[in-house]
Amino acid sequence: MVQSIAIAGNSGPKVRSDCEISLELNAEGGINIDLVSKVKSLYGESIRTLTIEILEFFKIRNASVKITDSGALPFVIAARLESAVKQLIDTDLDYLPEFIIENNYSTSRNRFRFSRLYLPGNTPGLMINAGLHSADGIILDLEDSVASGKKDEARILVRNALRQVNFYGAERMVRINQGEKGLEDLRFVIPHNVNLILIPKCESASYVSRVAEEIYNIKKALSLNLNLNNPVFLMPIIETALGVENAFEIARASKDVVALAIGLEDYTADLGVPRTSEGNESFYARTRIVVAAKAAGIQPIDSVFSDVGNMEALRQNVLISKGLGFEGMGCIHPRQIPVIRNGFAPEESEIEKSREIIFAFEMAKRKGLGVIAIGTKMIDLPVVDRAQKTIDLAVRLGLLSPNWIDGFQAEDN
Amino acid sequence: MVQSIAIAGNSGPKVRSDCEISLELNAEGGINIDLVSKVKSLYGESIRTLTIEILEFFKIRNASVKITDSGALPFVIAARLESAVKQLIDTDLDYLPEFIIENNYSTSRNRFRFSRLYLPGNTPGLMINAGLHSADGIILDLEDSVASGKKDEARILVRNALRQVNFYGAERMVRINQGEKGLEDLRFVIPHNVNLILIPKCESASYVSRVAEEIYNIKKALSLNLNLNNPVFLMPIIETALGVENAFEIARASKDVVALAIGLEDYTADLGVPRTSEGNESFYARTRIVVAAKAAGIQPIDSVFSDVGNMEALRQNVLISKGLGFEGMGCIHPRQIPVIRNGFAPEESEIEKSREIIFAFEMAKRKGLGVIAIGTKMIDLPVVDRAQKTIDLAVRLGLLSPNWIDGFQAEDN
């Protein structure tokens, strides 16, 4: 016997901005909708209209629908209903909500990736305001934060979120699943202007190549869609010993790889050791990944910090991470974002010192001198390079005017 | 002139369970045996009988034999006499003592290798009770603990020990010599149910392959012997910088490799640095070897701890070693075994915590929840994985019943 009742979505006292939809296909009797919602008087009619429209789209004429609503937005209701439908009937159709114009932006290879906020891919309540926290990136996660029985639902919800939720310029990232399932995930997100794909538990360059190829194929098949001209970058996450062994090869597996991250919870689990705050157990892996990433010309990104209640410990962690060469870190709570962002940004004193060095270097160059000195201290060329990087960072972060040197010169004279 | 007197074995005030045999081949006069032994009255006759039997086996009719006995068991006397004989005559014959039925066991790829006790290959006194100390493995060493002039004697003694000494289920290991000599060693031990070969100062995957191939050839040539169906595992030991560079390739050089060990005395000597207790000089090598081994899916094994008098320092060393991901350590004295075994086993509190996590995970699964929590704390999947590993270890060590979860559930409800 074919399944005739399907349930999708979530309900319960702690659920926000979601709904649970129960769908039963009938032989006759038309569409019956039973809506339970606190906002029924305000939105009841539009929810019914949407429901009928979607069922019609999937050519369903006779069905009983029970909607237990907890304040779901239309893109959520649509995702839940489509998920229920697809449990019951085979169809190639996708009910796509409008792609809002604000979401049609691309990102660049070298943009900052100081902070990126993880959002469970099947929890709409966390998605809606996520863009307000000013994270550099937003990750819609299809992997570990989604229960294995909910993967199909999450794919459709994430797809709809990519079309409808405004993330206010944050890099729009999706973490796919591992292996073949991860390759299938791509079909659900690539056509909807995702900016970056996170590849979890990455262990080989060949898998990265397969992801890049699959993305290329999806974009080619849909080449009429203009959005698909935006680049889709890749960020493999190293989470096993084998991944560490292959880190350099992974880092340069594709020109689309822009960053290499490490995931320490999984990594220490793979080693079978506790994750300590001193981190001796992962020092080798972390430093090797920094070198692998820098050697490949991409950004090394550190692991998330689990203790969301301890901001001082996070701050210390960021400083250590930055001192080793990492250029960013994942976040699992919005309140971690400013601590991480400020931590990775150059300090005021660092900027000031760099200005002095660059100024002295420019003066020496104009005077045709081969040796650069501040007072009696000789300055090596690598020190100048490092100072220039700090200045570039400060300028890009808006902490310094691009023309600062003119003002600086004036002050000095 | 051909050599006509040979001496084998050891004697002296500190020698136990050994004998020194001096053999002179004569043109006539039959067999003359001169036995010096404290147990002459008890065992004198059987020693004489054995001596005559062995000389007959090698077709020696006229000889003077002087036996200085320090309590040698028959397998030792036989080994010493055979060694003396083979110094004087060319023969393809081997005088093999009975293979005791208790020794016909095999081991498994993933068994614990927390502790393995090194036994000098030419010192029978240390072999006889070695199995009583409950080490996971017993190493009969043909390499560094055997003087270069005694290698031939040791091969025969080790062969006889493999046939006659009961090691009570400990994994029966032999450490061969380096290079060509090591490949020759195999012929003496492989036919006698050795469980694992230690490859010292291993520097290349190709040498591991040659060992594996040589073992295969020896087993094939003797295929009628049923014992030879038991697997012979390999444990390369990394003891040089070149070995460290090639560690990952070595770890996956053969499907028979089950563990990768590091030897820090040799390694620090190769680097030309003192071995310190902080170990900064070998931190890179140790952590790289853990990663190489785990990446290849085999066990990383730490170096022996030299200070046999300091049990507290050993205990600390084991905890650091375990914290880095090592799964075992060599022992050079039996008293180190329990400290190492207990150190690598999971602690009571660790087991308890893991039970809580696995229980919560199982409950969440049964309820169809995607998110696992203990109280209000969210539990990541890697944490569950790590807890499961601890539970598996505890069950295998007999610290926990395989059905613990039923009891746990009952308690909780």
Add this chain to the structure above:
Amino acid sequence: MVQSIAIAGNSGPKVRSDCEISLELNAEGGINIDLVSKVKSLYGESIRTLTIEILEFFKIRNASVKITDSGALPFVIAARLESAVKQLIDTDLDYLPEFIIENNYSTSRNRFRFSRLYLPGNTPGLMINAGLHSADGIILDLEDSVASGKKDEARILVRNALRQVNFYGAERMVRINQGEKGLEDLRFVIPHNVNLILIPKCESASYVSRVAEEIYNIKKALSLNLNLNNPVFLMPIIETALGVENAFEIARASKDVVALAIGLEDYTADLGVPRTSEGNESFYARTRIVVAAKAAGIQPIDSVFSDVGNMEALRQNVLISKGLGFEGMGCIHPRQIPVIRNGFAPEESEIEKSREIIFAFEMAKRKGLGVIAIGTKMIDLPVVDRAQKTIDLAVRLGLLSPNWIDGFQAEDN
């Protein structure tokens, strides 16, 4: 219009042992020399004679020369004038000062390279007495210490210094530039008995091969010159993450590579991190380079220490460096040399302990014992190896007689 005035060299209140030469080519009027020098009365005539000789050598008949002299030796004046000439006319001629016989020495693969003193390649004042400081090596630097506009001048000055300055047995090294410019540099120094080429910011084995090949070609083209039979060794310097990734391949890229150095100012700049005194940011790179070098059978050499005023900090740094396996370090000031040399040399107590071990080992060998003991303490073979290395070092440093063991034995009996 073709350039008709050229300036080369340096002048000014802080300039010593150098001169600035301004050369103007005229259509007629013969040679006019305007010399400004404090030593004019003593050396004025010989400077004029040299100037005329060089101009004649380059077939210049009409020119105005202004020489602002700060005590330049003839090889400096010659270099500066040749540099000025080559700015104005195209010529294949080189005005080579005499190659002094004291400079015709070669060095050996395994000689000590504890200390090597960096000398800016365009600053003659620092070159002249550099050999008096007893550094193991003297580096004439064409790279970072020479302003980009002064590279041509420096090449000629360094060439002349290699021919005329006595470095008293120090290994005569030249640091070339990166890339193609570095390959061109070789033509200026290889024919003048340079002992070792430093390859800065080395990132690939293939570049090392190109350097080795270019050296071979230069030597082959000039095969009549007997000096060219001396070996030219290579020391690549790792200064980037990519260099670290390729360190082992670089270390064994050519049989001429005898050492592998790390440059931490550039390396930390490449990582974009501050260089700290604890050095966590470079621990991975340093230890990996030690292993790569030792695995290739060459010397690992640590970075220079920048704070030339703090001798105690330098001493600590040397001890840490030596403890990790490094066998030398660069110097940027002569006063660093004795601290580095003494730091890398074995300590008195270390030598004494090593003598005891080697003596016990020799005694055991003579007695045919397989086990070595000092008192009741067993000595492992690796410990003997390490002791032997210390003894070899002490003998080579002249801290111990090659026949020490005879005296030691006598004392003991």
